[in-house]
Amino acid sequence: MATDTYADYFDFVVTDIDYVIQREPDPDWGVTSMVNSSSYILAYATSGLAHYRFDGHEDLLVREGDVLFFPKGMAHSGHADEERPWSFLSVAFDAEAGAGNVDEQLSVVDHLNRGSFASRLSAHFAELHLAWTQRKPGYLIRCRAITMTILHELIRQQTLPHLDSPHARELITVIELMRANYRQTYAVTDLAHRAGLSPSHFRALFKQFTGLTAKEYQHRIKIAKAKEFMLSGECNVTQAATRVGFADIYYFSRLFKKIDGRNPSELIRR
Incomplete structure (x- = not known):
């Protein structure tokens, strides 16, 4: 059985959910040098294509099943593809470390996550949006828990030792x-x-x-x-x-x- 790397390193909780938004396809959608100073953002591409620039990368193509992560304070620009505009679900949240620094802990999460593991997060994002819009008693607890689950999956994927690596x-x-x-x-x-x-x-x-x-x-x-x-x-x-x-x-x-x-x-x- 594999052991997670950094096993004792991660210790934080999601404390606030600012919003959960579902955006429908819009060829005119775009953001320029957007900076979120008070929230972290996760976004899941549900369909279509988008073009992003962040962290020094040039025009990354975002497609269905990809998950984007934006740390606090990171400027990013993006626009929907004109022919196949993307739709997406996004959540803005804050987190607090139980020990250590939460920014350092979240720094292991890639800005662009793709592949089968990222696509499997679609059900979590859908459940998150449903909980947020229905607002049943305890919905904030549920939304924080789902966001934590998504973060755990991203961290686990990116820190789990690969059994095919040398030794x-x-x-x-x-x-x-x-x-x-x-x-x-x-x-x-x-x-x-x-x-x-x-x-x-x-x-x-x-x-x-x-x-x-x-x-x-x-x-x-x-x-x-x-x-x-x-x-x-x-x-x-x-x-x-x-x-x-x-x-x-x-x-x-x-x-x-x-x-x-x-x-x-x-x-x-x-």
Whole structure:
């Protein structure tokens, strides 16, 4: 079973939905240097074609089944194809990080997403629009949940290790080993040996595979586990640090603050 890369990195929630809009085909539709300073935007192309320019890319063709993502503050221009104007569903939303920076977390989502996985999101966008327009009791909760589902699918697709990449299965086995034995701290030489790779080759592949060094990845595993122990009420800070393999409580606290954005004592005071 594959393990998600950045497994402990993503921690945010959709807090507000500004609008959900369904646009019918209009050959005169277009936006020029549009900037959304207060919202992120997802758009799903339901039919037709559109031409977009954003993030330095020249005239990208958007077609049925594609999903666009616009971060806050990113200027973009687009217009409907004159012969086959597109129709689309879009949602503008805001999000707040539970830990870390939400802009950095969402930066892994491509601006243009296409392929069979993107097309499969059509049902989610349709359900989102229906929930927004019907406005039944609890519709805002439902809309936030559906938007979170769409974001999860986009993040999962773009961070899931591809089993056909070089040595993917060996790296997944190493990651599962680290997760199962979170108390231990493995040296790169040990992990490389288990993967059947030289240390230098292992370092390069692991960083490419996860976006983190092996040390950083182990730290995230340990901090995530310690966080579980503290939030469940099982442990105080010192006990949690010890249970995940840290003898130095001060080093643990500094590392926890760096990764989670909070002092571990803040979780105990809840």
